[in-house]
Amino acid sequence: MAVQAPEAAPPPRAPAVRPRRKLTGYWLILPGALWLGLFFVVPFYSLLATSLYDPNGSVLGGYDMTYHFANFVDAIKDYWEPLLRSLGYAGIATLICLVLGYLLAYAIAFKGGRWRTLLLVLVIAPFFTSFLLRTLSWKLILADDGFVVDALQSVHILGADDRLLATPVAVIAGLTYNFLPFMVLPLYASLEKIDGRLIEAAGDLYASPVRAFFKVTWPLSLPGVVAGTLLTFIPAAGDYVNAQLLGNPNTRMAGNVIQDLFTKTSDYAAAGALSVILMLIIVGMVMAYVRTAGTEDLV
Amino acid sequence: MSSVADRDLRISKLTKEFATFTAVKSLDLVVPQGSFFALLGPSGCGKTTTLRMVAGLDTPTSGSIHLGDLDVTYEKPYRRPVNTVFQNYALFPHLDIYENVAFGLRRRRSPEVARQVDEMLALVELTSQARKKPPQLSGGQQQRVALARALINRPEVLLLDEPLGALDLKLRRSMQLEIKRIQTEVGLTFVHVTHDQEEAMTMADTIAVMNAGVIEQMGSPTELYENPATTFVANFLGQSNLIAGKIIGREGDVVKVQMEGTVVSIPADRAHADHGDGWVGIRPEKVLIAPAGQPIDAPGNHMTGAYVTDVSFVGVSTQYLVRMPWGQELMAFEQNTGVRGIIPVGTAVDVSWRPEFAFLLDASQDVNAGIEEA
Ligand SMILES: Nc1ncnc2c1ncn2[C@@H]1O[C@H](COP(=O)(O)OP(=O)(O)O)[C@@H](O)[C@H]1O
Ligand SMILES: [Mg+2]
Numbered sequence: 001m002a003v004q005a006p007e008a009a010p011p012p013r014a015p016a017v018r019p020r021r022k023l024t025g026y027w028l029i030l031p032g033a034l035w036l037g038l039f040f041v042v043p044f045y046s047l048l049a050t051s052l053y054d055p056n057g058s059v060l061g062g063y064d065m066t067y068h069f070a071n072f073v074d075a076i077k078d079y080w081e082p083l084l085r086s087l088g089y090a091g092i093a094t095l096i097c098l099v100l101g102y103l104l105a106y107a108i109a110f111k112g113g114r115w116r117t118l119l120l121v122l123v124i125a126p127f128f129t130s131f132l133l134r135t136l137s138w139k140l141i142l143a144d145d146g147f148v149v150d151a152l153q154s155v156h157i158l159g160a161d162d163r164l165l166a167t168p169v170a171v172i173a174g175l176t177y178n179f180l181p182f183m184v185l186p187l188y189a190s191l192e193k194i195d196g197r198l199i200e201a202a203g204d205l206y207a208s209p210v211r212a213f214f215k216v217t218w219p220l221s222l223p224g225v226v227a228g229t230l231l232t233f234i235p236a237a238g239d240y241v242n243a244q245l246l247g248n249p250n251t252r253m254a255g256n257v258i259q260d261l262f263t264k265t266s267d268y269a270a271a272g273a274l275s276v277i278l279m280l281i282i283v284g285m286v287m288a289y290v291r292t293a294g295t296e297d298l299v
Numbered sequence: 300m301s302s303v304a305d306r307d308l309r310i311s312k313l314t315k316e317f318a319t320f321t322a323v324k325s326l327d328l329v330v331p332q333g334s335f336f337a338l339l340g341p342s343g344c345g346k347t348t349t350l351r352m353v354a355g356l357d358t359p360t361s362g363s364i365h366l367g368d369l370d371v372t373y374e375k376p377y378r379r380p381v382n383t384v385f386q387n388y389a390l391f392p393h394l395d396i397y398e399n400v401a402f403g404l405r406r407r408r409s410p411e412v413a414r415q416v417d418e419m420l421a422l423v424e425l426t427s428q429a430r431k432k433p434p435q436l437s438g439g440q441q442q443r444v445a446l447a448r449a450l451i452n453r454p455e456v457l458l459l460d461e462p463l464g465a466l467d468l469k470l471r472r473s474m475q476l477e478i479k480r481i482q483t484e485v486g487l488t489f490v491h492v493t494h495d496q497e498e499a500m501t502m503a504d505t506i507a508v509m510n511a512g513v514i515e516q517m518g519s520p521t522e523l524y525e526n527p528a529t530t531f532v533a534n535f536l537g538q539s540n541l542i543a544g545k546i547i548g549r550e551g552d553v554v555k556v557q558m559e560g561t562v563v564s565i566p567a568d569r570a571h572a573d574h575g576d577g578w579v580g581i582r583p584e585k586v587l588i589a590p591a592g593q594p595i596d597a598p599g600n601h602m603t604g605a606y607v608t609d610v611s612f613v614g615v616s617t618q619y620l621v622r623m624p625w626g627q628e629l630m631a632f633e634q635n636t637g638v639r640g641i642i643p644v645g646t647a648v649d650v651s652w653r654p655e656f657a658f659l660l661d662a663s664q665d666v667n668a669g670i671e672e673a
Binding site: 017038195196198200201202203204205208211212215216219220 | 354355356361375376377379381382383385387388389391393402403405407448449452
């Protein structure tokens with residue numbers, strides 16, 4: 001149209017309008033971009049640099065930039081156990097969160113009725129107390145003379161000398177507890193959007209309630225599943241508080257090692273290398289996961 | 300009791316009470332197998348609730364639903380040989396058109412899914428859209444997917460809940476013909492819910508007119524139109540002139556009524572009241588008028604002393620309002636045959652209609668019932 005009738009679109013108008021519209025977009029991006037630049041790109045660059053320092057340097061003597069790529073090999077050699085443990089604990093905690101969180105989000109979304117808002121507030125209520133305090137109180141809950149251990153011992157699930165505190169179970173329990181709301185909220189948001197009439201339509205088309213769930217409800221909730229598992233797994237894999245407060249020296253996760261390397265042994269190069277490795281592993285796993293989950297296909 | 304081939308849908312004394320409201324009140328209905336049945340009524344009269352109970356999506360408070368000899372009143376929806384075309388289509392947004400249509404077959408592990416889906420998509424002319432997702436289709440196309448998705452299961456009863464309500468007028472008219480064609484082709488029982496009386500009349504073999512949770516009258520479109528049994532049906536299905544009268548009594552095949560100084564005779568099978576007061580009803584196109592003194596080519600009740608108060612020319616016909624000597628305005632629709640020009644406002648006219656076209660209704664019914672809703 002415009003080609004056939006150039007006089008219909010006077011040339012001076014077009015350039016006046018279009019650049020301004022483009023600029024608006026840049027202005028809107030600017031605050032976020034500055035924030036990310038200052039607090040993500042710069043620190044990340046510095047971390048990357050640290051990971052390539054000469055490992056023989058020290059805080060007092062200073063570090064030399066020697067592009068020492070062997071730091072990465074050394075870090076994996078020395079710390080593959082805590083690395084795997086991080087991924088394993090985070091993975092198990094994420095799975096438990098998914099099961100518990102899905103049931104909870106489903107119940108709130110479909111059976112919550114007028115209590116929905118209250119129930120959602122209860123889900124995030126733990127955030128009103130500090131993360132550290134809540135994790136410390138799990139120490140009391142799982143203590144050797146606490147009611148949980150007593151109860152499990154009385155039904156002989158735990159032996160008389162078995163304990164929960166300072167075991168992997170306690171660390172995973174702590175991770176599950178602390179990150180459950182991050183699972184529930186995106187799941188709820190997805191489930192709540194599902195039109196109940198679609199589930200009725202599935203029933204009308206010969207799907208039993210169980211099949212209707214797997215053919216309609218579950219696929220439509222996948223965006224929430226993906227978001228929830230990412231929001232749970234990523235921080236859980238990098239967490240060190242739960243392992244430190246609820247675990248023992250044999251349950252150390254990558255986060256604990258990094259913390260020690262930075263703050264106790266001041267081995268900055270190794271700490272940096274381990275941080276970068278953990279980050280790359282998580283990014284790689286997330287990308288593979290999002291690709292298989294195929295969220296871009298979902299509505 | 301009945302033959303094996305008898306798969307009529309029989310609803311008896313069906314009632315649905317919600318917390319504070321009775322949506323369906325002791326409803327009785329028989330839908331013959333293979334028929335195109337319309338459930339017609341104004342919004343909120345309980346049509347969707349009735350369909351949902353037949354589909355098994357709502358549990359009746361009391362009453363029963365039978366398919367032939369099979370009692371399905373409390374059968375789970377996924378075990379009923381009944382499918383629904385939902386009011387808002389309810390297509391699965393995560394599945395493409397092909398999988399939406401195949402959904403019911405796959406749940407029942409039906410053989411030859413591909414062939415059946417291809418045939419069904421061809422029937423509704425959507426073959427080229429098979430791999431698109433529902434939101435990518437137009438309203439009319441989504442409507443056809445919803446129809447195909449239900450129809451492919453060859454249900455004993457197909458329920459359609461205002462399936463054309465979201466379409467514009469032109470598309471609605473063509474889809475009416477389309478659905479009617481498909482029903483004739485597949486020969487299944489269709490129960491079509493609508494609040495559009497024209498739609499019900501064009502499509503259905505049998506119409507049940509529903510009002511406030513009860514069936515007012517059931518019959519073929521012509522029966523309902525020509526011989527309405529209640530003021531609601533008389534007003535909701537087309538338009539009617541209702542004139543107050545006193546019933547004198549039955550004489551042979553007719554019921555005599557004293558109506559504003561004239562005695563009119565109404566065929567007994569069109570009289571739905573036999574004593575006391577009554578409404579004499581006559582459809583506007585049956586009312587003939589002519590300038591005072593000129594002959595009217597219909598032998599019948601002849602009334603003089605009227606005059607024209609309003610004329611609207613609508614092309615195929617002219618619609619007159621005529622004030623009768625007793626003060627009431629009657630509607631008279633005249634075909635635009637060109638035999639006579641338009642009679643201007645203020646002209647004194649005589650009014651007549653054939654007595655066999657009139658009907659008689661119970662005067663206890665609200666004369667305005669169904670007018671607002673139509
Ligand atoms: N779940 C429900 N709870 C309470 N009232 C309802 C419910 N569903 C429908 N109703 C009421 O029942 C009446 C009939 O509704 P419906 O069958 O949807 O009417 P229609 O389909 O004829 O428009 C309406 O007045 C509606 O408000
Ligand atoms: Mg409805």
